[in-house]
Amino acid sequence: MERMRKMDAAHLLRGVMIAxxxxxxxxxxxxxxxxxxLNGLWRIQILPAQLTKDxxxxxxxxxxxxxxxxxxxxxxxxxxxxxxxxxxxxxxALGWFLTVGFGTYGMNxxxxxxxxxxxxxxxxxxxxxxxxxINFALFSTGVSPIITQVLLYYPDAASGPRVTPLxxxxxxxxxxVVGCAMPALCAHSQNFHKGYDLYNAGPAAGFMCxxxxxxxxxxxxxxxxxxxxxxxxxxxxxxxxxxxxxxxxCLLAGLAVNGGPGDYGRLLADSxxxxxxxxxxxxxxxxINLGAYGLYILLYYNLIGATFTGPTxxxxxxMVCCFASGATPRNTLPILLGYGLMGILHRLGVTAFPVNGQxxxxxxxxxxxxxxxxxxxxxLAGVVAGFAHAILVTSVPAIHGGFNLYNGGFTAGIVCFxxxxxxxHYRKRG
Numbered sequence: 289m290e291r292m293r294k295m296d297a298a299h300l301l302r303g304v305m306i307a308x309x310x311x312x313x314x315x316x317x318x319x320x321x322x323x324x325x326l327n328g329l330w331r332i333q334i335l336p337a338q339l340t341k342d343x344x345x346x347x348x349x350x351x352x353x354x355x356x357x358x359x360x361x362x363x364x365x366x367x368x369x370x371x372x373x374x375x376x377x378x379x380x381a382l383g384w385f386l387t388v389g390f391g392t393y394g395m396n397x398x399x400x401x402x403x404x405x406x407x408x409x410x411x412x413x414x415x416x417x418x419x420x421x422i423n424f425a426l427f428s429t430g431v432s433p434i435i436t437q438v439l440l441y442y443p444d445a446a447s448g449p450r451v452t453p454l455x456x457x458x459x460x461x462x463x464x465v466v467g468c469a470m471p472a473l474c475a476h477s478q479n480f481h482k483g484y485d486l487y488n489a490g491p492a493a494g495f496m497c498x499x500x501x502x503x504x505x506x507x508x509x510x511x512x513x514x515x516x517x518x519x520x521x522x523x524x525x526x527x528x529x530x531x532x533x534x535x536x537x538c539l540l541a542g543l544a545v546n547g548g549p550g551d552y553g554r555l556l557a558d559s560x561x562x563x564x565x566x567x568x569x570x571x572x573x574x575x576i577n578l579g580a581y582g583l584y585i586l587l588y589y590n591l592i593g594a595t596f597t598g599p600t601x602x603x604x605x606x607m608v609c610c611f612a613s614g615a616t617p618r619n620t621l622p623i624l625l626g627y628g629l630m631g632i633l634h635r636l637g638v639t640a641f642p643v644n645g646q647x648x649x650x651x652x653x654x655x656x657x658x659x660x661x662x663x664x665x666x667x668l669a670g671v672v673a674g675f676a677h678a679i680l681v682t683s684v685p686a687i688h689g690g691f692n693l694y695n696g697g698f699t700a701g702i703v704c705f706x707x708x709x710x711x712x713h714y715r716k717r718g
Contacts, residue, residue, distance in 0.1 A: 406467015
């Protein structure tokens with residue numbers, strides 16, 4: 289234990305990533321449908337990944353195959369953390385958990401590798417070590433579904449899945465374009481949302497997908513695939529046991545490393561605006577926040593009666609990914625209440641989407657990226673931001689064809705673009 293207390297945040301994060309990866313492999317091996325694991329994994333690689341596909345559903349993959357796919361995605365992401373010169377920060381932890389979270393819906397090794405290869409090409413063009421760009425390699429995978437589509441189903445989706453010279457060329461070309469453009473777009477995204485969207489890559493991926501979708505489908509007259517969710521009944525017990533155990537262990541380990549709550553109180557009171565918790569607070573406090581924040585999210589989803597599908601499990605990980613970048617149970621509470629207001633309006637017959645419906649369950653995970661708005665502008669601003677996000681998030685996929693896994697992060701950027709100037713004009717921060 290004394291050795292753990294002396295570990296810095298980077299070493300602790302690597303340990304958490306390795307432990308989580310191992311847990312996914314174990315979960316795959318003990319899942320009840322493990323006999324179909326490899327066949328299910330193959331289905332995940334070749335079937336369309338456009339939003340929203342539930343890999344827990346047997347026809348798409350199955351529970352065991354989904355966990356194995358998540359483990360393989362985690363292996364690739366974790367390997368990047370060990371490249372010579374790789375530096376782990378709060379943004380790296382965000383990218384890792386965000387990418388791995390999509391292992392249960394929308395992402396697999398086949399559709400993520402061409403995008404990472406594109407970032408590798410970018411590093412070569414810049415004549416810099418690839419290790420300097422691992423964050424961008426992670427964030428580039430937000431458009432993974434379009435790789436599956438052009439590789440296996442373009443231009444005639446009805447004849448797929450099959451690999452053609454055109455499909456292979458398009459997959460590598462899209463990977464190169466995205467990989468070389470995302471670093472610049474991510475840098476510019478800060479100007480779009482002024483630092484109030486923790487999912488900074490969301491707007492970048494959203495506009496990138498919009499351009500690709502318009503070019504490959506609208507402009508060339510190719511029929512675009514219909515945006516439709518494919519969902520199963522979920523696995524409530526499995527997801528709660530798996531994630532609940534991991535988050536509880538993180539909480540206990542964080543308390544042990546800190547020798548108690550330590551400076552977690554100061555972290556909890558932080559606004560979350562333009563901050564890296566790994567640099568500002570102790571490694572133990574970051575680990576405590578990971579565990580506490582994860583359990584808090586699980587509790588919320590259980591209270592609203594969410595269906596624990598693959599997208600729901602992924603949403604938990606995609607929400608908790610900001611644990612070292614500015615999100616805490618405290619500054620995300622108003623955003624949850626904003627979504628809860630949407631649920632009340634649905635019960636009154638005003639709105640079309642229930643708060644425990646899959647669209648809003650997944651949408652909420654990225655709405656949490658608006659946490660700095662709460663910290664900087666107050667509780668009511670957070671409620672308004674959450675409510676605005678819930679209104680917009682179901683309409684945004686039409687812009688990018690459902691190919692942007694960071695749909696909610698893109699939506700959060702739009703909310704910031706509209707709301708932040710108004711808040712700054714009428715109110716002082718604090």
